[in-house]
Amino acid sequence: MAGMSHRPPSPVVPEPVRRIEAGPWAIELLPGAAYTARYVATQSAIGFAFDSQRGVHAIGSDRIRPFDALPNGLAFVPAGCDVMSESPTGGEYLRVIRTDGVALVGDRAFNNRIDPPAIRLASRMRSAMLRASVDDEWETWALELADRAQGQSIPPSQGALTDRRMRLLDEFIDAGLDGPLGVLAMAKLLDLSEGYFNRAFKQTTGKSPHSYLIDRRLARARALMHDARAGLSEIALACGFNSQAHMSRAFSQRLGVSPAQLRARSRHDGVIGKKPVEW
Numbered sequence: 001m002a003g004m005s006h007r008p009p010s011p012v013v014p015e016p017v018r019r020i021e022a023g024p025w026a027i028e029l030l031p032g033a034a035y036t037a038r039y040v041a042t043q044s045a046i047g048f049a050f051d052s053q054r055g056v057h058a059i060g061s062d063r064i065r066p067f068d069a070l071p072n073g074l075a076f077v078p079a080g081c082d083v084m085s086e087s088p089t090g091g092e093y094l095r096v097i098r099t100d101g102v103a104l105v106g107d108r109a110f111n112n113r114i115d116p117p118a119i120r121l122a123s124r125m126r127s128a129m130l131r132a133s134v135d136d137e138w139e140t141w142a143l144e145l146a147d148r149a150q151g152q153s154i155p156p157s158q159g160a161l162t163d164r165r166m167r168l169l170d171e172f173i174d175a176g177l178d179g180p181l182g183v184l185a186m187a188k189l190l191d192l193s194e195g196y197f198n199r200a201f202k203q204t205t206g207k208s209p210h211s212y213l214i215d216r217r218l219a220r221a222r223a224l225m226h227d228a229r230a231g232l233s234e235i236a237l238a239c240g241f242n243s244q245a246h247m248s249r250a251f252s253q254r255l256g257v258s259p260a261q262l263r264a265r266s267r268h269d270g271v272i273g274k275k276p277v278e279w
Contacts, residue, residue: 014226015266018129022138024100029129030093032219036086044104046149047075047111048094048122051219052170055087059109067111068163071215072206074118075111076149079103092219094122096142105150114206118148127256132265160204165190173216178238183209214250221247225263232259 015031032051053069060081069075069091077083098104121144128136161169172189173181186209187197201209217239224235236247244259251259 015222015262018132020129020134020138021099022142024098024102025139025142026097026099027125027129027138027142028095029126030090030095032092032223033090034088035090038084041077041079041081041083043097043099044079044106045077046096046104046145047077048118048145049073049075049091049111050093050122050126050215051091052166053087053089053091053093054167055085055090057083057085059083059085068167070112070114070166070205071212072114072119072122073111074113074115074122074149075109076104076106077109078107081109092126094125096145098142098146104146113149114204115148115151116206118145119206121145121148123254130255130257130262130265159196159200161190161200166204173213177217177220177240179240181213181240183213186213214254217241217247218250218254221251221259222262225259225266235259 014033017031018029020027049069050071052071053067055067056064057067058064059077060083062082064084067085071091121141125138125141125145128138169186169189172186176185183198184194186201187194190197192200198209201207201212205212207215221235221239221241224230224238225232232247233244236242236244239247241247241250248258251257251262255262257265
């Protein structure tokens, strides 16, 4: 990868699972990593996928199918639902469960719901998690996110990008993330005008292509930071940032924490509430 020097194997410090308990809510931020999950949901759960994610699943069914999770997609799993899900790469994921026995409205599982208020709420909650903050309005945020999950689904716009096009775009971004990717290049890849591409992408993911590209650069940087010997300046260049300072500004603006702070906090156990949560 451009910008990263060859070195012998070095210590790997993955980001931890971060958890917090707030009133009747249990909230968990899962890092982007391969996973295999099989369980029967004892409580209904709200989920939010920050990243694109692909694998196979069977939700409330014994039929295993491939899935494509859209970035910024809201999800819901009702109590009693059989869940099987596997992904070779995973993606950062926020999960919110009410633990006091009060059922959340809804008896059908869904995912990939694009809801701008939910995107803002989930981003705010992730930032507080990464800052290891316990004094924020966790109960209010969880309740507001539950309200978004219990609202009516809005059918996808006819102009939204298809799963195939999103997969092609993700592969293109992954291959060129260490360089100066631009919106025009992404539009040309899909044989679309820049204006149409901007509108279709926003309808599909709830964010602009430029914002999504920054999110992908940050996700790559966080993955490279697992290598404890990798310098922040070389990580910045490997992820397409102009400099370490440029990357640090993006971290602070998007995640509410600097790269150095995040790397230091990843060495702890990730539990910022009372105790780890058992689902």
